[in-house]
Amino acid sequence: MELFWYNIREMDDAAYSHGLSLLSAERRKQVAGLAMEQDRKRTVAGELLVRRALGGKMGVEPKDVPLMRDADGKPYVEDAPVYFSVSHSGLYVVCAVDERPIGVDVEVVRGAEEKFMRRVCTEREMAYVRLYDDGGYERFWEVWTAKEALFKLTGKGPLLGLSCFALPEYVALEHLRLHGCTVTAAICLK
16 A cells, blocks of 8 residues: 655645646546635545546546546546545645555544544444544544545445444555554555
């Protein structure tokens, strides 16, 4: 698996314009409709990351990556031996690429209300979250990103019903902490 990062603070007007030019007319319209500048930048950064990563894998320029979208808006490349997944949180956008199906999620580590954590986590997961908890919430976001990544990989849910401790036997999880974020990739092993 390869993981690509983009900090939207580093996106200047030229990079934003270039990224926007790579989007279809429909996607540009969607981006223009986003109320917050950070949301627009994250969307454009996601497109740039995917196109750069896939262009490198496919041996084509980013603008020539035949990026398509399914009925739900999920991006894919038809008949390419490469899979990818994109996620964003706060100032960061990540793209995970692999030769096997993959799902990725990133979350900035921040506080979370107990009520929310209990709604999201099974009792077993809450025990894991509480083990060696120093009040930093890292383990909670590790569980959350595992569930999101698994959902993105399998398309099965509901998300809150998934357990990061009860993985299908053909799925592996990889965790990473970087830039104040937790990132989890769920990778199909078969």
